[in-house]
Amino acid sequence: MFYYIDQLYNTGPTSVIDVGCGECIWKKWFPNIIGFDPNTNEFSQQDFVDFFDKDFSTGHAQQYACGMALNSLHFVDWNSIPNQIDLAMNIVRHQFLFTFNFNVIRNKPNKSLPELIELFDTMLSSSPYQIELLDYPSLRGISEQSLSNWSHMNGHVRFILSHKRN
Numbered sequence: 082m083f084y085y086i087d088q089l090y091n092t093g094p095t096s097v098i099d100v101g102c103g104e105c106i107w108k109k110w111f112p113n114i115i116g117f118d119p120n121t122n123e124f125s126q127q128d129f130v131d132f133f134d135k136d137f138s139t140g141h142a143q144q145y146a147c148g149m150a151l152n153s154l155h156f157v158d159w160n161s162i163p164n165q166i167d168l169a170m171n172i173v174r175h176q177f178l179f180t181f182n183f184n185v186i187r188n189k190p191n192k193s194l195p196e197l198i199e200l201f202d203t204m205l206s207s208s209p210y211q212i213e214l215l216d217y218p219s220l221r222g223i224s225e226q227s228l229s230n231w232s233h234m235n236g237h238v239r240f241i242l243s244h245k246r247n
Contacts, residue, residue, distance in 0.1 A: 085178055085239050086111055092175050094146035100133050101153025138168035148177040155181035159189040176243045183237045210242040
């Protein structure tokens with residue numbers, strides 16, 4: 082996961098919002114992270130408690146240089162993914178890193194992993210954002226079992242989007 086987060090830092094961001102940060106562990110290694118989560122945790126280094134929704138996105142439009150949602154996108158329904166991506170991209174000026182697991186997402190099509198990947202590719206390619214990085218670890222030989230053992234950290238899908246350049 083360090084590799085993917087490091088990609089955000091290639092732009093030298095002054096702020097990186099960590100949506101659904103949990104314990105906000107990435108603050109140990111990366112500067113300028115502002116973490117929030119809807120749940121409190123005595124061990125968390127989160128900066129505030131809030132829900133990520135349309136109101137949050139509208140109230141924080143273009144506020145952060147970059148963002149990341151590491152395995153929090155999959156807590157929505159399959160059909161809500163494009164909307165959640167739009168809300169996330171609204172709060173950043175540059176790039177946003179997403180990861181999620183197909184096993185966790187609700188109401189996904191009853192398809193095999195390769196079929197879900199194909200559907201997601203189609204969904205992502207029709208978005209109005211530039212795909213900076215797209216990785217499916219299972220297609221690189223990382224086993225489904227390995228991913229499920231580390232599902233809280235890894236994700237079947239890892240991608241970075243940016244606003245399209247004119």
